[in-house]
Amino acid sequence: MDELDRRILDILRRDARTPNTEIAAEVGTSEGTVRNRVERLVDEGVIERFTISTRTGNLKAMIEVTVAVDVDTHSVSERMADWKDVDFVWQVSGEEDIVLVVDAADTRAVNELITRAREHDDVKSTKTRLILDERLG
Amino acid sequence: MDELDRRILDILRRDARTPNTEIAAEVGTSEGTVRNRVERLVDEGVIERFTISTRTGNLKAMIEVTVAVDVDTHSVSERMADWKDVDFVWQVSGEEDIVLVVDAADTRAVNELITRAREHDDVKSTKTRLILDERLG
DNA sequence: AAGCCGAGTTACGAAATTCGTAATCGGTAA
DNA sequence: TTACCGATTACGAATTTCGTAACTCGGCTT
Numbered sequence: 001m002d003e004l005d006r007r008i009l010d011i012l013r014r015d016a017r018t019p020n021t022e023i024a025a026e027v028g029t030s031e032g033t034v035r036n037r038v039e040r041l042v043d044e045g046v047i048e049r050f051t052i053s054t055r056t057g058n059l060k061a062m063i064e065v066t067v068a069v070d071v072d073t074h075s076v077s078e079r080m081a082d083w084k085d086v087d088f089v090w091q092v093s094g095e096e097d098i099v100l101v102v103d104a105a106d107t108r109a110v111n112e113l114i115t116r117a118r119e120h121d122d123v124k125s126t127k128t129r130l131i132l133d134e135r136l137g
Numbered sequence: 138m139d140e141l142d143r144r145i146l147d148i149l150r151r152d153a154r155t156p157n158t159e160i161a162a163e164v165g166t167s168e169g170t171v172r173n174r175v176e177r178l179v180d181e182g183v184i185e186r187f188t189i190s191t192r193t194g195n196l197k198a199m200i201e202v203t204v205a206v207d208v209d210t211h212s213v214s215e216r217m218a219d220w221k222d223v224d225f226v227w228q229v230s231g232e233e234d235i236v237l238v239v240d241a242a243d244t245r246a247v248n249e250l251i252t253r254a255r256e257h258d259d260v261k262s263t264k265t266r267l268i269l270d271e272r273l274g
Numbered sequence: 275a276a277g278c279c280g281a282g283t284t285a286c287g288a289a290a291t292t293c294g295t296a297a298t299c300g301g302t303a304a
Numbered sequence: 305t306t307a308c309c310g311a312t313t314a315c316g317a318a319t320t321t322c323g324t325a326a327c328t329c330g331g332c333t334t
Contacts, residue, residue: 086274
């Protein structure tokens with residue numbers, strides 16, 4: 001993870017479809033080097049995945065979930081990751097245990113997710129924040 | 138935004154490098170159609186950007202920030218988005234006003250961000266959660 | 275009903291990119 | 305110095321993307 005890697009990552013974060021040839025020109029090296037390094041970064045897990053950020057609905061939100069103390073948060077979060085409209089599931093430190101980041105069509109869809117979470121036996125409470133504005137770093 | 142669009146988005150979310158030809162085969166249409174639709178989805182803003190999710194450091198965290206009531210959270214969050222290691226800046230509803238999602242090398246780097254936030258005149262308080270585990274939806 | 279329009283889809287050759295692989299380079303240890 | 309190893313570069317082949325023109329199929333007008 002040297003400076004060259006970081007510059008490549010910055011470019012890909014901004015636009016993951018940037019061709020290796022163009023990245024190479026920008027950072028002053030060859031296509032093959034960029035290709036090798038990107039491949040290595042993926043292998044090392046630095047790049048978790050190539051993906052898209054979407055705004056399919058009008059509404060993004062964080063649903064903070066508290067589960068009972070004797071629960072395996074790992075398996076709970078694994079199941080929640082499969083729920084529709086869920087972008088991320090984070091196990092976090094702090095008052096709550098799990099945070100769902102969701103991107104839904106409308107408030108009804110968000111409410112469905114909240115309900116679904118609350119209906120879960122292991123879930124003690126939820127707290128929802130609407131994401132009013134998102135800025136990418 | 139029909140079923141075909143949604144299937145294409147699902148595939149791209151899983152791997153944004155999937156060739157149009159492969160997507161077309163999977164959803165049962167032609168390369169051109171996939172290309173047209175992806176282009177349209179980008180134009181409509183449904184796809185915000187092609188990007189990578191990274192784990193450059195060992196530590197991800199959420200820094201929840203409360204700012205003074207008379208402050209323009211918009212401009213504050215805009216500046217914070219430029220800070221190093223910051224992936225997202227969200228303006229949110231709820232007790233706190235802004236949430237920073239950060240990906241840092243170590244606790245020291247996270248602490249630097251917290252300090253930087255707290256030194257900001259407009260920031261009244263911060264609350265940090267470590268992200269112990271991340272699962273992609 | 276015939277004709278027409280437009281959005282979406284398909285077809286296909288050209289351009290660009292990715293990929294496989296072998297040669298080369300640079301630094302390091304023996 | 306020599307040998308060696310990982311990283312980089314070079315280059316032809318395979319694949320993908322791109323530009324564009326033809327086609328399809330509803331719906332609408334006359």
